Amino acid sequence: MRNHTDLESFLVMIQNAALQVEGDHDFDPKVYVDLPLKHSLPSTKEAFVSLFQNNNGEFNHFLNEFCDKPGSDLLPDNLTDFKNEPEGFLANVTNPAARDFALKMHSLWWLLARKVKERVHKDPHQHTLIPLPNPVVVPGARFREVYYWDTYWIVRGLLVSKLYETARNVVENLMFLANSFGFIPNGARTYYTNRSQPPLLSEAVMAIYHETKDVSFVEKAFPALLKEHNFWCADPHRVHIRDANGVEHVLTRYYAMWDEPRPESSTIDMQIAKGLERHQRAELYHHIATAAESGWDFSSRWMEDRHNLKTMKTSFILPVDLNAFLVQMENNIALFAKLLGKSDYEKHFYKLANSRKIAMDAILWNEEMGQYLDYWLVKRNATNSAANYKAFEVTYDFLPEHHNTDAYPSNFIPLWCGVVPPGDRKIQKMIASFKESGLLLPAGITTSLLQTGQQWDYPNAWAPLQHMIIEGFALTENEEGIALAKDISRRWLETNYVGYLETGEMQEKYDARYCGKVGSGGEYLPQAGFGWSNGVVLSLFERFGWAAEKKLTCE
Numbered sequence: 001m002r003n004h005t006d007l008e009s010f011l012v013m014i015q016n017a018a019l020q021v022e023g024d025h026d027f028d029p030k031v032y033v034d035l036p037l038k039h040s041l042p043s044t045k046e047a048f049v050s051l052f053q054n055n056n057g058e059f060n061h062f063l064n065e066f067c068d069k070p071g072s073d074l075l076p077d078n079l080t081d082f083k084n085e086p087e088g089f090l091a092n093v094t095n096p097a098a099r100d101f102a103l104k105m106h107s108l109w110w111l112l113a114r115k116v117k118e119r120v121h122k123d124p125h126q127h128t129l130i131p132l133p134n135p136v137v138v139p140g141a142r143f144r145e146v147y148y149w150d151t152y153w154i155v156r157g158l159l160v161s162k163l164y165e166t167a168r169n170v171v172e173n174l175m176f177l178a179n180s181f182g183f184i185p186n187g188a189r190t191y192y193t194n195r196s197q198p199p200l201l202s203e204a205v206m207a208i209y210h211e212t213k214d215v216s217f218v219e220k221a222f223p224a225l226l227k228e229h230n231f232w233c234a235d236p237h238r239v240h241i242r243d244a245n246g247v248e249h250v251l252t253r254y255y256a257m258w259d260e261p262r263p264e265s266s267t268i269d270m271q272i273a274k275g276l277e278r279h280q281r282a283e284l285y286h287h288i289a290t291a292a293e294s295g296w297d298f299s300s301r302w303m304e305d306r307h308n309l310k311t312m313k314t315s316f317i318l319p320v321d322l323n324a325f326l327v328q329m330e331n332n333i334a335l336f337a338k339l340l341g342k343s344d345y346e347k348h349f350y351k352l353a354n355s356r357k358i359a360m361d362a363i364l365w366n367e368e369m370g371q372y373l374d375y376w377l378v379k380r381n382a383t384n385s386a387a388n389y390k391a392f393e394v395t396y397d398f399l400p401e402h403h404n405t406d407a408y409p410s411n412f413i414p415l416w417c418g419v420v421p422p423g424d425r426k427i428q429k430m431i432a433s434f435k436e437s438g439l440l441l442p443a444g445i446t447t448s449l450l451q452t453g454q455q456w457d458y459p460n461a462w463a464p465l466q467h468m469i470i471e472g473f474a475l476t477e478n479e480e481g482i483a484l485a486k487d488i489s490r491r492w493l494e495t496n497y498v499g500y501l502e503t504g505e506m507q508e509k510y511d512a513r514y515c516g517k518v519g520s521g522g523e524y525l526p527q528a529g530f531g532w533s534n535g536v537v538l539s540l541f542e543r544f545g546w547a548a549e550k551k552l553t554c555e
């Protein structure tokens with residue numbers, strides 16, 4: 001397990017103090033662990049202690065005197081490769097309103113592109129921000145730093161915007177992180193180095209190679225990819241499991257190297273764990289951080305009781321999406337090895353991808369449902385389960401009743417990752433199964449059918465999920481699959497198009513436009529303007545053009 005840095009421990013203390021002072025209304029704990037220190041940590045600590053000991057100061061006065069504003073350790077980047085309307089930009093989007101919308105999305109990169117200030121490189125111990133060597137593109141809003149899996153969709157959008165140099169820069173930052181830590185942390189903050197996020201570096205490198213055919217870029221990425229692959233395939237992520245015929249397989253789970261409250265959400269995690277015994281709290285904190293590694297924080301996918309965060313058991317689950325991402329990574333590394341003339345690696349990685357596909361078919365595929373399903377290593381709903389999350393030398397035995405049969409888009413992500421190639425007999429079953437799943441709603445694909453109040457559940461329609469499912473169905477080369485891909489794309493682009501144009505009263509107008517078909521609470525907040533949504537909007541435009549050429553309608 002990893003430990004807090006001294007700065008993180010101190011800022012978590014500030015976070016707790018801020019909660020006491022400000023109360024929990026609109027309280028964002030992340031603000032406090034993002035504070036850059038103006039002076040050294042020892043002198044800042046001293047000032048803080050004297051503030052409380054003597055009770056002669058104000059909390060806000062302390063913050064102003066000793067801390068800079070969150071996010072002030074980054075500067076806007078000057079995007080030297082940006083052009084207002086680059087040559088060849090979305091040549092297939094001719095409808096003027098749609099083109100105007102796409103150009104607005106394109107111009108939003110200005111808001112999200114930053115560079116790390118020199119002082120962070122000089123005094124890294126005064127910042128939780130990791131000093132990345134190249135300019136960065138952040139998701140936006142309260143996410144002022146690079147995020148691992150967000151970067152993939154950001155890169156897809158940057159490539160549509162012909163920002164090739166920026167795209168390379170942000171992927172090189174990920175390589176830098178992999179080479180420095182042996183894996184890519186959740187985000188570029190020291191407090192995110194206790195876990196990773198869904199592994200999409202190889203696919204980001206592939207996207208850039210696809211556009212530029214630059215083999216030297218692939219060569220640069222190769223060592224980082226090997227490191228990252230090793231991270232996901234070793235303990236504690238690796239899981240041994242015997243299938244129904246007694247054949248042993250190796251699959252992968254999410255597993256955070258952490259069993260304390262997440263520093264960026266410490267006050268929230270402590271609240272969730274309230275009332276538990278000390279050892280139960282440590283285990284819950286571990287499963288919470290592990291859910292953050294999955295990118296799905298939080299979701300009924302990870303809970304024994306789907307509505308109770310206290311029952312999270314994330315690292316006892318073999319997730320479909322993670323294993324599909326790893327098949328994709330193994331195939332990509334094999335292809336890169338081929339390009340680089342490394343035939344031993346090529347053979348080795350194709351073999352790994354093939355073994356993992358076999359394992360996914362044996363353990364995660366559910367023939368009756370026509371979907372891949374997450375697999376619970378422990379019996380779900382087993383209160384006080386005796387299983388030890390720190391035991392690695394275990395070989396599990398497959399039990400069909402341990403499949404999670406709830407509907408999630410992640411069950412269909414193998415289509416995007418090359419696990420189910422065109423022509424595979426599973427494709428028709430997966431298309432039918434998706435159509436019956438209830439996941440497709442007027443505004444796009446919902447994250448689940450369960451209304452738990454968690455952000456990775458019904459009815460939120462997250463950009464990356466739309467993208468992976470749409471591209472997955474498009475890749476099937478099946479007529480029905482391609483039609484489905486176009487339909488989902490149209491629904492989700494309209495969601496964002498309408499929402500974006502109606503800024504100001506965006507939410508109400510959006511709901512009215514959709515004749516109340518969309519969730520009653522206005523849950524489908526269009527996400528245009530957020531890093532990954534920008535990337536997804538632009539790349540869907542590029543793939544499908546604009547399907548709703550005329551007028552947006554409600555029927």
Ligand SMILES: OC[C@H]1O[C@H](O[C@H]2O[C@H](CO)[C@@H](O)[C@H](O)[C@H]2O)[C@H](O)[C@@H](O)[C@@H]1O
Nearest residue numbers: 030139143147150186264292295296297
């Ligand atoms: O601050 C709480 C959590 O925030 C992040 O998660 C969410 O935003 C990320 C950035 O867009 C996204 O990658 C993730 O999928 C979202 O759930 C962060 O990644 C978490 O680790 C963090 O605890």
